Amino acid sequence: MDYKINIDNLDNYIENLPFYKEDELRLSDLIQIFLSKAKDKSCIIHEVGESFYIKKGNSAKVLFHINIDDKKENLAFKIQKDGEEVRLLARSSVNVLASLIGILYLLEYSSENFDVLISKNSLTNNNDYAPNTLKEILRTDNIINLNLKQADCIADEFSALKLFLNQVKVERFEPDYEYLTYRLCLDDLSGGQAGEQIDRVKLNAIKFILGLIRKIKASVDLDIISINAGSAYNYIPQNGSIDFIIKKEFKAELENIFEIVKNESIEKNLKYEPDMTISLKEIEGRKLKPITNESFNHLASFIELIPNGSVFVNSVDDQLVSSSNLALIKTLKNYINMIIVFRSLSEESMQAMIDKTQLAANISQSILSKRFEVGKWKNQDPSLKEIFIKTYKQIFGEDLRVVKTQYSLDGSMIFKDLKVKIISLGVKYKKGDSSYSTSLSDLAKVIKLLEKLLGNL
Numbered sequence: 001m002d003y004k005i006n007i008d009n010l011d012n013y014i015e016n017l018p019f020y021k022e023d024e025l026r027l028s029d030l031i032q033i034f035l036s037k038a039k040d041k042s043c044i045i046h047e048v049g050e051s052f053y054i055k056k057g058n059s060a061k062v063l064f065h066i067n068i069d070d071k072k073e074n075l076a077f078k079i080q081k082d083g084e085e086v087r088l089l090a091r092s093s094v095n096v097l098a099s100l101i102g103i104l105y106l107l108e109y110s111s112e113n114f115d116v117l118i119s120k121n122s123l124t125n126n127n128d129y130a131p132n133t134l135k136e137i138l139r140t141d142n143i144i145n146l147n148l149k150q151a152d153c154i155a156d157e158f159s160a161l162k163l164f165l166n167q168v169k170v171e172r173f174e175p176d177y178e179y180l181t182y183r184l185c186l187d188d189l190s191g192g193q194a195g196e197q198i199d200r201v202k203l204n205a206i207k208f209i210l211g212l213i214r215k216i217k218a219s220v221d222l223d224i225i226s227i228n229a230g231s232a233y234n235y236i237p238q239n240g241s242i243d244f245i246i247k248k249e250f251k252a253e254l255e256n257i258f259e260i261v262k263n264e265s266i267e268k269n270l271k272y273e274p275d276m277t278i279s280l281k282e283i284e285g286r287k288l289k290p291i292t293n294e295s296f297n298h299l300a301s302f303i304e305l306i307p308n309g310s311v312f313v314n315s316v317d318d319q320l321v322s323s324s325n326l327a328l329i330k331t332l333k334n335y336i337n338m339i340i341v342f343r344s345l346s347e348e349s350m351q352a353m354i355d356k357t358q359l360a361a362n363i364s365q366s367i368l369s370k371r372f373e374v375g376k377w378k379n380q381d382p383s384l385k386e387i388f389i390k391t392y393k394q395i396f397g398e399d400l401r402v403v404k405t406q407y408s409l410d411g412s413m414i415f416k417d418l419k420v421k422i423i424s425l426g427v428k429y430k431k432g433d434s435s436y437s438t439s440l441s442d443l444a445k446v447i448k449l450l451e452k453l454l455g456n457l
Helices: 004-015 027-040 094-109 131-137 205-217 248-268 293-305 347-363 383-396 410-414 440-456
Strands: 044-048 051-056 063-067 076-082 085-090 114-119 142-145 153-158 160-169 179-187 222-229 240-247 277-283 309-313 320-331 335-344 367-374 401-405 421-425 436-439
Touching: 004 076, 004 085, 004 094, 004 440, 027 044, 027 051, 027 094, 027 114, 051 131, 063 094, 063 410, 085 094, 085 440, 094 114, 094 436, 094 440, 114 410, 142 410, 153 383, 160 293, 160 347, 179 205, 179 248, 205 222, 205 240, 205 248, 205 293, 205 320, 222 293, 240 248, 248 277, 293 335, 293 347, 309 347, 320 347, 335 347, 347 367, 383 421, 383 440, 410 421, 421 440, 436 440
Parallel strands: 063 114, 063 142, 142 421, 153 401
Antiparallel strands: 044 051, 051 114, 076 085, 085 436, 153 421, 160 335, 160 367, 179 240, 179 277, 222 240, 222 320, 309 320, 320 335
């Protein structure tokens, strides 16, 4: 392959892809382009559930694995040109888009044989590729996950993950006073996928909105009806809402204290969450009755006592060892349910987080139960890692960083019961005000590395 074409013509290649209309291309169309190109190249395509396994050539040196863990078929991306720099721009998942384009480019121009797995696995839906199904069609034990949220490095060790459900039982009562119903809303936190920008301070919408209502409740007597926040297990909650009632005569007092709390909170967190909005509005009465103060105190104590965010960082290399994400909270009639996701490279640290969370559950008289688990993964065979290091040095004249990661776990979910070697690789990206982008020169760098790697295998 002529690597010059990667940098000079990669933008033209993308713009001339089918379906590239009005300077945009959708993820669903890109997948169809990929499958169409695979057919043109006489590849064998296995379709399992929503996933595709593509075989290029009579044998395979590696399997490139790209996981699309969200229903984002309508996600659109485009080319943005700023002087000499050309970037791929999307609202989110730019890494997935860049990886698909990079492997599509290899599919079209590389003479090497390889396989591609485009999967749609998530923490709650990982049944498409049961070990026996994958074992029947897998042609190589060299697995390259294109999903790392870091660049200029590879990962060959992946943390364990455990997902827990906590249920706080709530008692409800019939108010004996005339009341108004309000909704407190928190929106536009940076949130995002738990593995992105781990060096940034990120507020958790669940913990933050609970803090807001407690400040308001300290000045105005109110009763909580419900709290809801979060939408996916692998994301830091960005938005949340709390419905509550107050006595009619407290309306003016509520609105005054809300403005004070809102302004103080926005000003205090402006550096970390510049787009955050906090609003209060009167709504129609809810069918659910308010919960008792005792129930609210149980809920609040659990949320405040559990670990959340970065829990332990290695002081030697600043490696994030363990973290916890309070990912979702949903109010039902008799329970308020919460999902907590723990990740850790250390069994000791994992157990410490679980023990602390169990203590919080005991104090709040709630029920904590494990619902899902992914074991820690470490390659026993270092050969694929060593070839990556050698190849990177040949091309760029620099040493390649090898890291451990808490993320990129879809690979260890799918391949956990198979004897394979897994390496995760990422494309450099950056987050703007409302979008993510990656430079096509950085994507070309990854394409160059992978093509050279195929030659060295």
